[in-house]
Amino acid sequence: MDGTQRKIGMQSWLSFELDGIPRRVEGMPMHVTLASYLDGLGCGNGRYAQADRWLGGAPVILLDADSEGLAVYRTVDSARLLLPQIEGTVIYTAEGILRLGGLDHPVVRALQHHPELETEPSACAAWLIGLFEAYYRPDLKNRQQLRSQLDLVISRTVDPAALEAAAKEVLEEAHTRLAKPHRSSAGPGGQAQDRYGDAFSAVLFRPMPEAADFVYVDDAKRRYYRPQTVMELLRLKAQYREARLVSGGGSFADxxxxxxxxxxxxxxxxxxxxxxxxxxPDHWEVGAAVTLTALEEALGEEMPALAKMLRRHGTRAVRNRASIGGHLVAADPRSDLAPLLMALDARIVLTGLEGEREAPLSSFFETDRRTILRPGEILRSVLIPRFTQELLGARGCSTRCCDYYKVAARRQNLPGVVSAAFAIELDHQHLIRKAWLAYSGVTDRPIRARQAEASLVGKPWNEATLVATLRPLDQEVAAAGDELATREYRRQLVVTLFQKFFYQHPHPEQGEPVELGATLEFLRPAEAC
Structure with missing residues (x-):
């Protein structure tokens, strides 16, 4: 960590690239969103002014870094980005993609082949932006990923079959180009390969430059700081006690x-x-500013329950910006992520100028959206254990099983009525050695059902154990009612979700869960859509 303190000059302007054209913005209020700025330029025929986060927002493309620090295109919601956050970035709108890519770009060509998709402009823009990111995603392999990629398209006018057909054309073209011999680009050191050879691809998959120090001040003397080290961040936080930390920025933009x-x-x-x-070797250390998409890229394959949870959180545009630390510090009683991390036995690292400390995530949340963070502290990272057979065996376990469930009015992009995550570890006699039963949406904070967990230890994982646990579980978790659901409904979900966990995993040592729905349909290869 760099312990030196540097003086960074304030400036009343910021710059970024919009649709291939450098832009300089002066004197704009700090709280203005990118969507408001674009609307002021006359972009989108009012689309940016009318953005609704629950209907997919106002998506644009941002050049960002993936989990390995390489440049990739990400869909983001311009209505959930404050203007100072885009200093030094590259942004593309749907109109810019059409202008720069031309009618021959595979995404534009695929949409032209399906005129039944052409309805209101906002929906068209969402399809174009979503498919554009998909085209430049080498990791996109199956139908479930594709559905997750396009979950920002929330419209009753969409033709799902036509949209999937257009997506299939886009992905077939991408896979064809990726399979061809690479044509070297003029990148530094020859590190990158331009696999696509179009107006957008030359910058991709190279190391993303680090964001520079930046201090913006608007006409009302409001300030936006972007330090480069944790020490600088902590010093700023100590100096400006009224300052708020911002990562993804969605809640601040709202x-x-x-x-x-x-x-x-x-x-x-x-x-x-x-x-x-x-x-x-024994855990992952995830920085507080890691986005939920980057989290899935890094840990999703190793931890399927985490990948499942992340696909149910918001939309692709939300996950591309929302950070793990910002989500946890918000202390939302309906948090999607907190129960799953509790079931993964995660710990948090809290840092301040006076030192560093660790705590279990399950003890992080207090009442009324408060946390155990002390004045001057930040959540620095999240420590997530790894569960290899070697590590399990070292503590006398043979199997670990973990899964996540969420009940909401809509599959994506709505807060959960109840979210739950469960995990059990079995010893070599197939007895429960340890259990985790975690919930959100039932009380004023995410919780673990500690008494029910303790009652499971030493018992076989069978239906008799399940039945014996349901009543004490119901009595321990004091569900509350609100505008989303009644107390009685939540009480029922507390026990039925645990029942679902058992019936999906009656024999954890066999690995694959029993499929109770149509999930396998969404795991078909994307080429077969």
């Missing part, structure tokens, strides 16, 4: 639209060590 302002914001985007996911 509140800005409602009229809220802040005297100072401190961004985590420039602190590279907070954007790293580091694999240790």
């Amino acid at each position: 509140r800005a639209k409602a009229g809220d302002t802040w005297p100072a914001l401190i961004s985590l985007d420039g602190v590279s060590e907070l954007r790293l996911s580091i694999a240790h």
Whole structure:
């Protein structure tokens, strides 16, 4: 960590590239969103002014870093980005993609082959943006990933079959290009290969430059800081006690639209060590600023329950910006992520100028959206254990089983009525050695059912054990009612979700869960859609 303190000059302007054209913005209020700025330029025929996060928002493309620090295109919601957050970035709108890519770009060509998709402009833009990111995603392999990629398309006018057919054309073209011999690009050191050879691809898959120090001040003297080290961040936080930390920025943008302002914001985007996911032999260390998409890229294959949970959270545009630390510090009682991380036995690392400490995630949340963070502290990272057979065997376990469940009015992009994550570890006699039963959406904070967990230890994982656990579980978890659901409905979900966990995993040692729905249909290869 760099312990030196550097003086960074304030500036009342910011710059970025929009649709291939450099832009300089001066004197703009700090709380203005990118969507508002684009609407002021006359872009989108009112699409950016009418953005609704629950209907997919106002998506654009951002050049960003993936979990390995390489440049990739990400769909983001321009209505959930404050303007200072895009300093030094590259942005493409749907109109810019059409202008720069031309009618021969595979995404545009595929949409032209399906005129039944042409309805209102906002939906067309969502399809174009979603398919554009998909085209430049070499990791996109199956139908479930494709559905997740396009989950920002929330419209009753969409023709799902036509959209999947267009997506199939786009992915077939991408796979064809990826299979061809690579044509070297003019990148530094020959590290990157331009596999696509079009107007957008030359910058991809190279190391993404680190964000520079940046301090923006608007006409009302509101300040936005983007430091580069944790020490600089902590010093700024100590110096400006009224300042708020911002990572993904979604909640701040939402509140800005409602009229809220802040005297100072401190961004985590420039602190590279907070954007790293580091694999240790026995655990992962995930920086607080790691986005949910980057989290899935790094850990999703190793931890299927985590990948499942992330696909149910928001939309692709939300996950591409939302960070693990920002999500946890928000202390939302309906948090999607907290129960799953509790079931994974995660710990958190809290850092301040006075030192560093660790705590179990399950003890992080207090009442009324408060946490155990002390003044001047930040959540630096999340430690997630790894569960290899060697590590399990070292503590006398033969099998570990973990899964996640969420009940909401809609599959994606709505808060959960109840979210739950469960895990059990079995010893070599197939007795439960340890259990985790975690919930959100039932009380004023995410919780673990500690008494029910303890009652499971030493018992066989069978239906008799399940039945014996249901009543004490119901009595322990004091569900509350609100505008989303009644207390009685939540009480029922607390026990039925645990029942579902058992019936999907009656024999954890066999690995694959019993499929109770149509999930396997979504795991077909994308080429077969």
